[in-house]
Amino acid sequence: MSPIIETRGLSKRFGSHQALDQVDLSIPPGTIGLLGPNGAGKSTLIRCLLQLQDKDSGTASLLGQDIDRHGREARKRIGYAPEQDCHIPGMAGCEYVTYCAQLSGLPFAAARQRAHEMLDFVGMGQERYRKVETYSTGMKQRIKIAQAIVHDPQLVFLDEPTNGLDPKGQAMILELIERIWKESGISVVLSSHLLHDVDRICDQIVIVAQGRVLVHDRLEELKRRRKPVAEVVVHDRVSELVAAFARHGWPSEVLSNGHIQVAHGHDNLNPMIAFLRDQRVAPLEIKSSPNALQALFLQALQNQGVVA
Amino acid sequence: MSALSHGYQHWTGQSTSLWQRRLTITRTGLRLCWQSRLLKVVFAIAWVSALGLMAFYFFVGQLLTPDSSVVGMITENLGKRAQTIVNGLSAWILLYPEVSVDGLYRVVFSIAGSLYGILGFFAVALFVPKLISHDLSSNAILIYNSKALTRFDYLIGKFGIAFTLIGLVCLAPLVAVWCVGNLLSPDWRFFYHGFPALLRMLTVSGIGTITLSLLALAISSLVKRTKAAEASWILFWIISTMIANASGKFVPWGRYLSPANCLDQISRHIYNLGGVMEDAKAMLPFFNSLFERLPRRNPLTVVPPTDSLWLPVLFLAGIWALCVFAISKRVQTE
Numbered sequence: 242m243s244p245i246i247e248t249r250g251l252s253k254r255f256g257s258h259q260a261l262d263q264v265d266l267s268i269p270p271g272t273i274g275l276l277g278p279n280g281a282g283k284s285t286l287i288r289c290l291l292q293l294q295d296k297d298s299g300t301a302s303l304l305g306q307d308i309d310r311h312g313r314e315a316r317k318r319i320g321y322a323p324e325q326d327c328h329i330p331g332m333a334g335c336e337y338v339t340y341c342a343q344l345s346g347l348p349f350a351a352a353r354q355r356a357h358e359m360l361d362f363v364g365m366g367q368e369r370y371r372k373v374e375t376y377s378t379g380m381k382q383r384i385k386i387a388q389a390i391v392h393d394p395q396l397v398f399l400d401e402p403t404n405g406l407d408p409k410g411q412a413m414i415l416e417l418i419e420r421i422w423k424e425s426g427i428s429v430v431l432s433s434h435l436l437h438d439v440d441r442i443c444d445q446i447v448i449v450a451q452g453r454v455l456v457h458d459r460l461e462e463l464k465r466r467r468k469p470v471a472e473v474v475v476h477d478r479v480s481e482l483v484a485a486f487a488r489h490g491w492p493s494e495v496l497s498n499g500h501i502q503v504a505h506g507h508d509n510l511n512p513m514i515a516f517l518r519d520q521r522v523a524p525l526e527i528k529s530s531p532n533a534l535q536a537l538f539l540q541a542l543q544n545q546g547v548v549a
Numbered sequence: 550m551s552a553l554s555h556g557y558q559h560w561t562g563q564s565t566s567l568w569q570r571r572l573t574i575t576r577t578g579l580r581l582c583w584q585s586r587l588l589k590v591v592f593a594i595a596w597v598s599a600l601g602l603m604a605f606y607f608f609v610g611q612l613l614t615p616d617s618s619v620v621g622m623i624t625e626n627l628g629k630r631a632q633t634i635v636n637g638l639s640a641w642i643l644l645y646p647e648v649s650v651d652g653l654y655r656v657v658f659s660i661a662g663s664l665y666g667i668l669g670f671f672a673v674a675l676f677v678p679k680l681i682s683h684d685l686s687s688n689a690i691l692i693y694n695s696k697a698l699t700r701f702d703y704l705i706g707k708f709g710i711a712f713t714l715i716g717l718v719c720l721a722p723l724v725a726v727w728c729v730g731n732l733l734s735p736d737w738r739f740f741y742h743g744f745p746a747l748l749r750m751l752t753v754s755g756i757g758t759i760t761l762s763l764l765a766l767a768i769s770s771l772v773k774r775t776k777a778a779e780a781s782w783i784l785f786w787i788i789s790t791m792i793a794n795a796s797g798k799f800v801p802w803g804r805y806l807s808p809a810n811c812l813d814q815i816s817r818h819i820y821n822l823g824g825v826m827e828d829a830k831a832m833l834p835f836f837n838s839l840f841e842r843l844p845r846r847n848p849l850t851v852v853p854p855t856d857s858l859w860l861p862v863l864f865l866a867g868i869w870a871l872c873v874f875a876i877s878k879r880v881q882t883e
Contacts, residue, residue: 293694313697317564321695327688331581331679343573344696346564355560362557374687388692393560425557 242269243305245396245428246290251299253282253289253452260285262452264299268430270396272422274439274460275432276538277449283432284324286449287398291321304395317346320389320397320427324404326381328373334380335360335369338387345392352391359387363417379410386417396428397421403438411438418442436538448538456537463537470536471513473501474526485520570698574706579713582676591672591718595665599722602661606730609653612639614735641829646742652825654730654746658723659820662750666757666812669719670786673765676714678778680707680769681880690880700880704766711762719761720754753816760808760865763872770879805864814861 244267251264260282277283288294290301292312301308306315329337335356342352360369363383368376373384382402389397399418403411419442421427433439439446446463448456456463475482479495486493486503493503505513510529517524565573582588611619612635624632642649684690693703727747731740768785772778789807796803797810804810 291695293691313567313699313702316695317697319695323688323691323695325688325691327691329581329689329692330683330687331584340573340577341692341696343565343577344570344693344698346570346697347560347562348565351560351562358558420557425559 244268245270245304246273246301246430248290248301249299251286251289251301252297253285253294254297259452261289261296264449264452264454266447266454266457268445268447268457270426270428271445272418272443273428273430273445273447274443275430275447275449276434276436276439279434281449282452283449284400285452287321287400287430287432291316291319291398317392318395320392320394322382322385322389322397322399322402324400324432327385328381330374332373333370334365334373334376334384337373338369338384338391341388342391345394347392355391355393356387359391360384362390363387364413378405379407379413382406382410382414383417386414386421390421390425390427393425394427396430398430398432400432401434402431403433403435415442446537469505469507469529471503471505471510472496472526472528473503473513473517473524474499474528475501475522475524478522482520482522485516489516567702570696571702571706571709574693574703575709575713578679578707578710582679582710582714585675588672588675588714591668591675595668595718595722598661598664599726602657602722602726603729603733605657606726607733609642610730610734613642646736646738648825648828650739650742651746652829654727654743655749655820655825656822657726658746658750658753659816659822661723661726662719662753662757662816665719665722665754666761669715669757669761672714672718673711673761674779674782676710677765677769677782678772678775680711680766681876682769682773682775682778685770685879686773700877703880704876707766708762711765712758715758715761715765720751720758723750723754749819753812753819756815756865757812760812760869763869763876764808767872767875770876802860802864805861808865808868811861811865811868815858815865818858818861 246266246268248264248266251261251266252259253261264282264286275283275286285294289296290303290308292308303315304318308315329340332340335353338356338360339349339352342355343349347355357369363386365380365383365387368380373381376384382404386399386402389399402418403414406414415438418429418431422429422442429442431439431443440460444460446456446458446460447454473482479499479501483493483495483501486501491503491505493501495501503513507513510527513527517527608619611617614620620635623635642653681690684693690703694700724747727743727750731743764785765782768782769778772781786807786809790809793804793807793810796806805814
C-alpha cells in the first residue's frame, strides 16, 4: 500500500527552538493518531505538510505528490480542520461550506449540493442557515469537519477536533471521525493530546516529542509488544496478594486508588484468574492492560528522556 | 433518527480551473462588500453624476444639430449674444473635431477623474476591512491557505474585489460617459476623435485604480480590526500627504512620497490640459480673449506639471512594490 504521507529529514526551526528535527515518516492509509505533549511539534508537522508554514529542509510528499512541486494539486485531495476557530465573517454555515468546496475546485452547483450533504453527514440541521460566528463550540467543530471533507478528499487532517467539547459532544465528534474512515475510506490524521480519543478510533500511532518522531507503528502491534499488564481490584488482602505475585515472579505495585497493577506477561487473563483461584482470592474486577496507550506514551517519552 | 444517519457520498466531477477558483474569491468578496448600504450610496453618487455628464454631452451634441430645439430654446431665452457664442462653438467643433472633441473629453475627464478619485477613496474606506482584515482576525486565512490555492491566488482574488469596486466607482462611469456621449453626438466620427482621450482616461484611471487597490489591500493586511482599518486608511492619506508636502519643501522629490501627489502629477502629464488650451487659443481667437479676461486664479487655471513624468512614475512603482511586499508577508499563516 503506497504511503499517504512521506517525509525525509523534515526540519523546522523557530529562532532557537527546533520545532521539527529530521522527521522521517512513511504512513500508509488509515486512521492515524498524532500524539505528543504540548509543544511537541504536532501542529508544526501538519502545517509544514500543508505548506501553511515553510519548512527549513527536507522533503515531503502527500498522496504521492511532492509538496514543493505539486503542493496546490496535492491540497485539492486533502482536507484540514485547524485547532482554532476559523470562519469567514458574514457567512451562514451552508454558504461557508459551499465556498470552501468552490475553493477546492468544485463548480458552484456541485459545491452547494455537497455542502448540504456534508452538513447532513456531520449532523447539522437548520442551524446551517445561521451565521457561523453565532455557533456554539460543538457546532463550530462540526462545521470545520464539514468544510474539511466537502470536496471529497483522500486524506484529512484534524487538529484537536474535540477541544472544548463536553463528553457528549466529544463522543459525537469521535463517532463522526470514525465514520469518515469506515464509510468513505478517507484517511484521517488525528492530532490530539487526548489519548482516549486516539485509542478509540485510530489504528496507527505516531508519537512526537521535541520535534522528533519517537514511535510510529500500528496500535495493535504496539500493544502486543508491550509486556501485558492487568489491574486487579480486591476488597482486602492487598499486601498479601502483592507478596504472592512477587513470589510467582510477577512484579506488581499498588496504585493510588488501591488497585494492584500486575505485569503478568501472558496474552490473556486466564493464568491470572487461575492464580487468584489458587490463592483463594475473589477479585472485584480484573482489567486487562488498562490505560495501555497512556503507558505506551509515557514509556516512549521516558525512553527518549523527554520525561523523567 | 440519528443525527449521523446520513451516509457519505463520494463526488466524481470535473474540477474548476485555477482562475475560476480565484474568481470565486472575487465574486464572494464582492457579494459580502455589497451588503454595505453606504457603499451603495457611494455607487449611486458616482453613477448619478455620470448621468449628469452624459446629459452634458447630449447638450453638446444638440449644439451641433441643425434645427435643434435645445439651441432654439437658448437663443430664445438668452438672446443674440448667447446665439453668437453657440454658433462660434459649433463652428469650432465642426471645423476642428480632432482637437475640440478630444480637448473637451480631456478637460471633462481630468476634472471628473479627480472627483471620482475622491469618491473612490470614500468607497475604499467602507470596504477596506472586508478585504483581508476580517480574514486575519477570524483565522479564515488558514482555511484559504489549506485549500488548493497559494497565497498569491488568494491575493489575486482579493485584488479583484478591490479593483472591481474601485473601478466601478472611478473608471466605469467615465467609460460609460464616453460611450453614451459619443452615441448621442450627431456624428459617428466623434468616436474616432474622442478615442485618444479615452485612452488617456483609461491610463490615468487605471493607474489610480491599481494604486488604490494595492494600498487598500496593504492597509487591510496590516490592521485586523474593522474600525482600525477604516481609520488607518483615512490617516494614511492625510499623513502621507502632510509628510510629502513638508519634505517637498526641502527636496523636490519629497512631494512624491505621497501617492496622491504622484497620481496628480501623472494625471497632469497625461491629460496635458495646457496643450489643449494652447491649441484652442491658436485655432479660435475667441478663446484667446476669453482666457485673458478670466482672473489669474480660476477653476479653469491649468497648473502645468512640475517635474518630468518618470519621477512620479518611479515613486508610484516603488509604492506598488512596497504594497505587494507588505501584503505577501502579512497573509502568511501565523
